[in-house]
Amino acid sequence: MLCHVKSTRWLSDDEQQVWRTYLLANQLLWAALDRQLQRDAGMPHAYYMILAMLSEAPNRELTMSQLARMVGSSPSRLSHAVSRLEQAGWVRRRKHDTDGRTTVASLTDDGFTVLAEAAPGHVEEVRSILFDPLTPEQIERLGEIVSAIVTPHDGRAPHL
Amino acid sequence: MLCHVKSTRWLSDDEQQVWRTYLLANQLLWAALDRQLQRDAGMPHAYYMILAMLSEAPNRELTMSQLARMVGSSPSRLSHAVSRLEQAGWVRRRKHDTDGRTTVASLTDDGFTVLAEAAPGHVEEVRSILFDPLTPEQIERLGEIVSAIVTPHDGRAPHL
DNA sequence: CGATGATGGTTGAGAGTTCAACTTTCCGCC
DNA sequence: GGCGGAAAGTTGAACTCTCAACCATCATCG
Numbered sequence: 001m002l003c004h005v006k007s008t009r010w011l012s013d014d015e016q017q018v019w020r021t022y023l024l025a026n027q028l029l030w031a032a033l034d035r036q037l038q039r040d041a042g043m044p045h046a047y048y049m050i051l052a053m054l055s056e057a058p059n060r061e062l063t064m065s066q067l068a069r070m071v072g073s074s075p076s077r078l079s080h081a082v083s084r085l086e087q088a089g090w091v092r093r094r095k096h097d098t099d100g101r102t103t104v105a106s107l108t109d110d111g112f113t114v115l116a117e118a119a120p121g122h123v124e125e126v127r128s129i130l131f132d133p134l135t136p137e138q139i140e141r142l143g144e145i146v147s148a149i150v151t152p153h154d155g156r157a158p159h160l
Numbered sequence: 161m162l163c164h165v166k167s168t169r170w171l172s173d174d175e176q177q178v179w180r181t182y183l184l185a186n187q188l189l190w191a192a193l194d195r196q197l198q199r200d201a202g203m204p205h206a207y208y209m210i211l212a213m214l215s216e217a218p219n220r221e222l223t224m225s226q227l228a229r230m231v232g233s234s235p236s237r238l239s240h241a242v243s244r245l246e247q248a249g250w251v252r253r254r255k256h257d258t259d260g261r262t263t264v265a266s267l268t269d270d271g272f273t274v275l276a277e278a279a280p281g282h283v284e285e286v287r288s289i290l291f292d293p294l295t296p297e298q299i300e301r302l303g304e305i306v307s308a309i310v311t312p313h314d315g316r317a318p319h320l
Numbered sequence: 321c322g323a324t325g326a327t328g329g330t331t332g333a334g335a336g337t338t339c340a341a342c343t344t345t346c347c348g349c350c
Numbered sequence: 351g352g353c354g355g356a357a358a359g360t361t362g363a364a365c366t367c368t369c370a371a372c373c374a375t376c377a378t379c380g
């Protein structure tokens with residue numbers, strides 16, 4: 001037992017329970033998602049998100065910075081990932097027209113095809129694990145809850 | 161736009177919104193947790209969980225299988241992780257007395273110390289990101305929701 | 321007793337991520 | 351114009367994770 005140490009706001013038993021179950025639910029979800037995407041599209045979820053964001057962008061292209069913010073990656077991680085996706089022929093990189101620092105990533109037709117083929121299975125997976133077990137009310141509550149978490153509170157901003 | 165493809169149960173706009181925000185909230189949480197643990201204890205969250213599970217086990221030891229199930233790792237991942245932790249001097253491995261196949265991992269005193277030092281900051285981080293932004297009612301709802309997700313539904317079991 | 325399969329665990333290679341260092345380009349200001 | 355700092359990206363090394371192959375031990379059953 002660790003919680004004999006005072007002056008720490010330890011979790012109550014109920015909170016502990018929620019936290020542990022939250023971790024478990026998350027693991028279930030990620031394991032299933034990664035397995036499905038790896039099987040059906042040969043890429044991890046982070047890469048799928050990159051393609052998905054690009055596919056929705058005007059002209060199917062975004063700067064690396066925009067992309068990094070949208071998928072929540074560090075610049076480094078994104079750069080490596082895009083290198084990989086480029087190598088697979090799913091994304092192309094080019095220099096920005098007017099700003100020489102920024103590079104623009106664009107989705108290729110091949111990339112779009114791969115995405116389109118993986119999407120139905122992916123959505124089905126998300127649905128069956130996350131949404132199907134929940135009632136409509138619970139889904140609404142979940143929406144409120146996650147919104148509360150991502151909304152900046154008091155102190156520091158959520159480093160977006 | 162991808163959703164012109166029919167015969168897929170696409171997410172509604174509301175569901176899409178919940179899903180995206182869920183992903184964002186998760187990223188926030190994991191980024192913060194990993195940063196804090198890396199800074200304060202020099203290990204990723206998965207490793208922290210291993211130490212935490214061991215610390216709560218009778219005699220502070222568990223078999224690799226038990227440990228793997230509790231932290232939700234593949235045997236391989238756990239084996240690599242424990243190797244690393246052993247190398248750091250925080251965990252020791254030994255052969256099981258009666259079953260020659262199983263190996264038992266036990267938390268060392270050093271391991272316990274590291275854990276004890278990292279725990280307060282970790283709990284504080286979980287609290288400030290996950291629990292503090294939520295009302296007590298929301299926490300309870302969240303508990304119900306994650307329980308519903310981890311509970312086996314209809315078809316296949318959640319591969320625990 | 322000995323083959324057969326199941327259980328428990330490890331290993332190595334390849335893929336992904338992190339972290340810090342670095343380059344290049346742009347902006348503001350003297 | 352040129353200097354200093356900020357912004358945008360990239361790179362390489364160290365680390366973690368995944369996946370498949372593998373070894374050893376146990377259990378069972380003919």
